[in-house]
Amino acid sequence: MPHAAPPSHLVRARSTGLAIALLSAFAFGGSGPAAKPLIEAGLDPLHVTWLRVAGAALVTLPLAxxxxxxxxxxxxxxxxxxxxxxAGVQACYFAAISRIPVGVALLIEYLAPALVLGWVRFVQRRPVTRAAAVGVVLAVGGLSCVVQVWSGLAFDVLGLLLALGAACCQVGYFVLSDHGADEADGRRPDPVGVIAYGLLVGALLLTLVARPWSMEWGVLLRDAEMDGTPVPGLLLLGWIVLVATVAAYLTGVVSVRRLSPQVAGVVACLEAVIATALAWVLLGEHLSAPQVLGGLLVLTGALIAQRSAPRPPAPEPVAGSAVADHAGTGLSARTPSS
Incomplete structure (x- = not known):
């Protein structure tokens, strides 16, 4: 007997959720191509990170x-x-793109789902599926193509390590996200509030490290070169803060609430593709055929690893609690990213 078609309002809600998830992936993916011209114009990567986080924290202060x-x-x-x-993801990512192409840095960051499985298997000592192991192998193999190991690591080694540091910070986020996911007493924290306070805490930490009072503020008042095209520095900063951070995080939360965390996370994997395409078009950062193939392998491995990762039993629903738990939010709010 054929299954009944889902109600039209559920179909519309899912379609809207997918559109919002795509918008979030586009917003996150645009952070690197917008930040790199500012870095090349003279701003320290850590200062760009501070501007992004502090600006977003100021905008989301009412939510906090x-x-x-x-x-x-x-x-x-x-x-x-x-x-x-x-603080960790953004600082490592922006420092990495100052030394290696945006697409390569973000693809390395997408090793995070595979690294999470390593944490689950060897630290938490929980079993992982065969499909998850295949995902790890694909991700590592794809990364070898991205960095072209056969050419003796032609890329800047420090840049690669910084990108890997961003991936490790993502692992820390996923692990933190798992805490509190089984709280069935109505105290499960709202992800919007966690994002707002995370930005505030990150801004405070980065202020101590970045020392923004020593920043070259004049760079923001001049034009930055985007593949030979002058773009106002303040316009780039506005995009990074309002679109690539505030809008990206909030649309990510909304997409997870309308979709399942797994579906939203899979769509979020397009962030790496979008960032690479934008860097190609806007910055002229062309990747070779083996690197493109390797990037596809990394994304495929991350997707498999993410969908195959063991999850704790779902708690009983609580009236009035948030629809999306932290694990779902984490999947859509990488880099994030970025």
Whole structure:
């Protein structure tokens, strides 16, 4: 007997969720191509990171005030989110793209789902599926093509290590996201509040490290070169803060709430493709055929690893609780990314 078609309102909601998830992936993917001209114009990567996080924290301050109860209920989660998912990922990623192409840096960062499986298997000592292991092998093999190991690591080694550091910070975020996912007493933290406070914590941490008072502020008032085309520095900064951070994080949360975390995470994998395409068009960073093939392998491996990762049993639904848990939010808010 054929299954009944889902109600039209559910189909529309899912279509809207997919569109929002694609918008989030595009917004995240545009951070690197917009940030690199500022870095090449004279801004330190750490200062660009601080501008991005501090600007986004200022914009989302009303959301932080609305969810101020999280400071009492989940202080450790907020601190970890700010340290790893915001400050660590962004600092490592922007430092990496100052030395290696944007697409390569982001593809290396997409090793995170495979690294999470290593944490699950060897630290938590939980079994992983054969499909997940295949995903890890594909991701590592694809990474070998991206960095062209046969040419003796032609890319800057420090840049590669920084990109790998961004991937490791993503692992820390995924691990943190798992904490509290089984809270079935209505205290599960709202991901919007976690994002807002993560940006605030990240901004405070980066202020201590980046020392923005020593920044070349004049760079923002001049034009930056984007593959030979002059673009106002303030326009690039506005894109990074408003689109590639605030809009990207919030649309990511909305997409997870309308879709399942797994579906939203799979769509978010397109971020690497979008970033690579934008860097190709806007920055003239062309990748060779083996690198493109390797990037596809990395994304395929990440997708398989993500979908095959063991998940804890779902808690009983609680009336009024957030629809999306942290694990789902983490999948759509990488880099993020970026």
């Amino acid at each position: 005030w609305r969810h101020r109860g999280l400071l009492r209920s989940h202080p450790a989660l907020l601190a970890g989110f700010g340290l790893f998912a915001v």
